[in-house]
Amino acid sequence: MHPTLIAQIAKHLPDVNLKDAGLQALLGAISLHYDTMERDKRLTEHAFEVSEREYQEILNDLRRENELKQESISKIKAATQALNPNPSPSEQGELKGEELLDVIRFLEQQIQETKHLEEELLKAKEAAESSSKAKSNFLSVMSHEIRTPLNAIIGYIHLLSNENSHQTQEEYLKAISISSQNLLNLVNDILDFSKIEEGRIEFQMRKINVRNMVQELKLANAFKASERENKITVMLDQDLPEHVLGDEVRLSQILNNLISNAIKFTNGGQISIEINKISENNTKVCLQFKVKDTGVGIAPEAKSIIFERFTQANSEINRQYGGSGLGLSIVKKLLELQGKTIELESELGKGSTFFFDMSFEKDPDEDSQRGKNPEKQAPDLSGVRILLVEDMYLNSIMAKTMLSNWKAEVELAENGQIALEMFKERHYDLILMDLQMPVMDGITATIKIRSLDPKVPIIALTASSSFETQNEIKSSGMDDYISKPFNPYSLFETIKKYVKVEYTNY
Numbered sequence: 001m002h003p004t005l006i007a008q009i010a011k012h013l014p015d016v017n018l019k020d021a022g023l024q025a026l027l028g029a030i031s032l033h034y035d036t037m038e039r040d041k042r043l044t045e046h047a048f049e050v051s052e053r054e055y056q057e058i059l060n061d062l063r064r065e066n067e068l069k070q071e072s073i074s075k076i077k078a079a080t081q082a083l084n085p086n087p088s089p090s091e092q093g094e095l096k097g098e099e100l101l102d103v104i105r106f107l108e109q110q111i112q113e114t115k116h117l118e119e120e121l122l123k124a125k126e127a128a129e130s131s132s133k134a135k136s137n138f139l140s141v142m143s144h145e146i147r148t149p150l151n152a153i154i155g156y157i158h159l160l161s162n163e164n165s166h167q168t169q170e171e172y173l174k175a176i177s178i179s180s181q182n183l184l185n186l187v188n189d190i191l192d193f194s195k196i197e198e199g200r201i202e203f204q205m206r207k208i209n210v211r212n213m214v215q216e217l218k219l220a221n222a223f224k225a226s227e228r229e230n231k232i233t234v235m236l237d238q239d240l241p242e243h244v245l246g247d248e249v250r251l252s253q254i255l256n257n258l259i260s261n262a263i264k265f266t267n268g269g270q271i272s273i274e275i276n277k278i279s280e281n282n283t284k285v286c287l288q289f290k291v292k293d294t295g296v297g298i299a300p301e302a303k304s305i306i307f308e309r310f311t312q313a314n315s316e317i318n319r320q321y322g323g324s325g326l327g328l329s330i331v332k333k334l335l336e337l338q339g340k341t342i343e344l345e346s347e348l349g350k351g352s353t354f355f356f357d358m359s360f361e362k363d364p365d366e367d368s369q370r371g372k373n374p375e376k377q378a379p380d381l382s383g384v385r386i387l388l389v390e391d392m393y394l395n396s397i398m399a400k401t402m403l404s405n406w407k408a409e410v411e412l413a414e415n416g417q418i419a420l421e422m423f424k425e426r427h428y429d430l431i432l433m434d435l436q437m438p439v440m441d442g443i444t445a446t447i448k449i450r451s452l453d454p455k456v457p458i459i460a461l462t463a464s465s466s467f468e469t470q471n472e473i474k475s476s477g478m479d480d481y482i483s484k485p486f487n488p489y490s491l492f493e494t495i496k497k498y499v500k501v502e503y504t505n506y
């Protein structure tokens with residue numbers, strides 16, 4: 001029995017014979033009610049944190065319990081009346097009918113309160129939903145505002161480093177490139193956090209060159225590593241496939257979080273990034289990724305908490321190393337969403353190893369690519385006429401230069417309206433379409449172009465990563481999208497899906 005009820009019986013009904021069956025049933029129902037009340041209170045307090053599915057389960061539970069209580073009250077009422085139809089004031093040691101009815105009234109009143117709680121829960125949920133919508137809109141706008149200039153910076157660095165630049169200029173460019181890439185990673189972490197938390201992300205199936213990806217990650221972290229006198233080594237299985245199909249952005253995000261932690265918590269030591277093939281069949285390959293360091297290590301009691309959001313191993317960590325405590329929770333969640341777990345082996349003072357495995361679809365073109373050296377190849381878009389629709393001058397010139405370098409014939413339109421007029425006049429093999437533009441946005445322009453030509457490939461260029469945007473892109477009739485800032489490799493790989501082009505040797 002609930003402790004509060006025991007105390008109340010001792011206080012108010014000291015002389016009552018508790019063995020009576022009807023009374024036992026009543027006390028059981030009251031006790032259950034106390035337990036439920038406590039739980040309801042806890043749930044209301046946490047209403048802002050429960051997910052849609054949990055919320056539905058809670059609501060169903062509440063309703064079921066209310067029904068049960070109603071049922072037991074009716075039974076008790078009937079039992080009480082049968083037991084004691086005409087209670088006399090002289091009956092000592094037994095519960096009087098009037099008192100029982102009081103308790104029942106009390107119980108009924110409590111049920112009304114539970115119903116009220118249910119309504120409160122509903123209101124809390126609605127409030128939480130609208131605030132989460134505002135948050136998601138805010139993040140989407142921020143995402144666009146921050147990623148758009150970053151897109152231009154990263155693209156121009158790429159173009160400049162292709163020019164014959166002086167050696168010192170090249171070093172500066174590399175530094176700017178690394179810093180902007182780091183800034184982009186940080187922005188991605190912060191902006192993506194709520195999306196990842198809510199599981200509102202879709203994983204892409206695009207070609208990943210695993211070796212290049214790891215080398216790029218090593219390069220991006222080299223400066224930070226050397227500042228702490230750490231050495232980064234990459235150890236790749238001889239037998240790795242040239243390409244796999246998966247989500248490069250998310251995989252890099254996971255690895256980058258682990259690598260930057262390894263560097264941060266190691267001084268004058270070794271960081272190694274290892275990739276091994278675990279298994280393979282005709283269509284899939286499973287790879288294990290490991291990030292090892294010889295740094296400060298993690299105490300056994302901290303091993304589980306560090307994967308929680310905003311938590312660090314101990315209070316000293318923030319003072320010494322800074323950090324948001326978001327990195328590992330993003331890693332954990334991104335892997336969970338793909339049905340995988342992050343593993344950790346660590347010893348204080350000796351170092352840590354974070355590892356996970358991941359399955360990928362194999363690249364069906366792999367056999368035809370085998371033997372070709374991708375580093376000696378350049379994208380070739382000869383004979384492809386592209387309409388590039390982009391209002392930001394810097395971004396459009398950057399993308400145009402990149403595409404022209406690959407020998408494409410590129411024409412620019414500053415907004416959707418101009419693009420529509422140009423499309424009516426000439427044939428284009430492919431359209432690259434920005435979304436947010438003055439006069440006519442990319443979605444409207446796509447719908448209008450689609451009504452004229454259902455086939456021409458249209459690829460969105462978007463700085464927004466929101467779920468809503470991805471849905472809009474799909475339903476407007478676009479074939480694909482590229483997230484800004486895009487790397488040249490993924491731009492070419494996406495275009496290659498829609499027009500017949502290849503890499504050529506140079």
Ligand code: ADP
Nearest residue numbers: 261262265297306312313323324325326327328
């Ligand atoms: P942040 O690095 O911003 O603090 P994370 O979520 O990435 O946030 O990491 C949480 C905590 O886990 C860190 O504060 C640190 O205490 C611990 N940690 C993560 N990686 C390592 C590592 N390689 N070596 C030692 N401690 C680590």
